[in-house]
Amino acid sequence: MPIFYKKYIKHRLSLKSQTTLSNLRIFLLDLIRPIRTTRIITKILGPQYKRSIKDIEIDITYDCNLRCFNCNRSCRQAPSKENMSLEQIEKFIKESIDKNIKWRKISLVGGEPCLHPNIFEVINLLLNYKQKFSINTEIYLVTNGLMKEVLEKIPQSIKVINSAKEISAQDGFESFNIAPIDLKKYKNKDFKNGCRILKDCGMGLNMYGYYPCAVAGGIDRIFGFNSARKHLPEKNDQMFDQLNTFCKLCGHFKKHDVINSEKMSKSWKEAYLKYSTKDFLLKSKSTKLTKY
Numbered sequence: 001m002p003i004f005y006k007k008y009i010k011h012r013l014s015l016k017s018q019t020t021l022s023n024l025r026i027f028l029l030d031l032i033r034p035i036r037t038t039r040i041i042t043k044i045l046g047p048q049y050k051r052s053i054k055d056i057e058i059d060i061t062y063d064c065n066l067r068c069f070n071c072n073r074s075c076r077q078a079p080s081k082e083n084m085s086l087e088q089i090e091k092f093i094k095e096s097i098d099k100n101i102k103w104r105k106i107s108l109v110g111g112e113p114c115l116h117p118n119i120f121e122v123i124n125l126l127l128n129y130k131q132k133f134s135i136n137t138e139i140y141l142v143t144n145g146l147m148k149e150v151l152e153k154i155p156q157s158i159k160v161i162n163s164a165k166e167i168s169a170q171d172g173f174e175s176f177n178i179a180p181i182d183l184k185k186y187k188n189k190d191f192k193n194g195c196r197i198l199k200d201c202g203m204g205l206n207m208y209g210y211y212p213c214a215v216a217g218g219i220d221r222i223f224g225f226n227s228a229r230k231h232l233p234e235k236n237d238q239m240f241d242q243l244n245t246f247c248k249l250c251g252h253f254k255k256h257d258v259i260n261s262e263k264m265s266k267s268w269k270e271a272y273l274k275y276s277t278k279d280f281l282l283k284s285k286s287t288k289l290t291k292y
């Protein structure tokens, strides 16, 4: 399709019909996905999605004041008050400047980012990076909207995405805790393919380091593989080793599968059980997570 015609269509279409088109696109991508993610097709065409080098989601806390079913950061399934430190945010900014990375979009996520005890300091550090080094960077804060007293004080230069959640059952959430590796039909897929979250949301950073997506960081928190990059990856690092590790456990890899009750497959039940024992955090040899 000629570029001018694409631009014309984008300009003319209403938001509603754009959403319909985007749903159609998701439907079609879903339709071909069982074949597209086979090893043989992936070998020929390469992975369906690649990790972003322009956008990043930072899970500044895993604390949350809601307990949604199928939370893909496990805030309901394995509550935690872990926060990123200000030093870690400073390290991220220093690494970005040293590597001359001018992010297109930095999103503060979680958990509920407004629960971070130093949320305003975190924002100030990022605004400073924006003003002094990368004026076109957009900084987002993604919130469930419950912390109104904090939200009122967020500077106007921050774009707030408020999902306005109130209850545990969320329309549109996927079956995150049904691991593809536990289902026969996914056993032989090539997990390097990732999913559209790689493209739509960007790479991830949490208190353990960098991941191809922030969801993978939330999975590592529970399983304890400690496979985060401890330094900002080079642009040509596709992070395939991490995709192979995490996508096989992540329900988003599967065909779009909306669910609003809680369901878990074997791998996740075992992992949460292990996580919930104090032994796991204090003594277990499988606890290998080290800080960013």
Ligand code: SF4
Binding pocket: 064, 065, 066, 067, 068, 071, 072, 073, 074, 075, 076, 110, 111, 112, 144, 165
């Ligand atoms: S509000 Fe977000 S982070 Fe909190 S439990 Fe719900 S989905 Fe998870």
Ligand code: SF4
Binding pocket: 194, 195, 196, 197, 198, 212, 213, 215, 216, 243, 246, 247, 250, 251, 252, 253
């Ligand atoms: S870990 Fe999950 S969200 Fe991230 S790329 Fe893999 S399937 Fe997608």
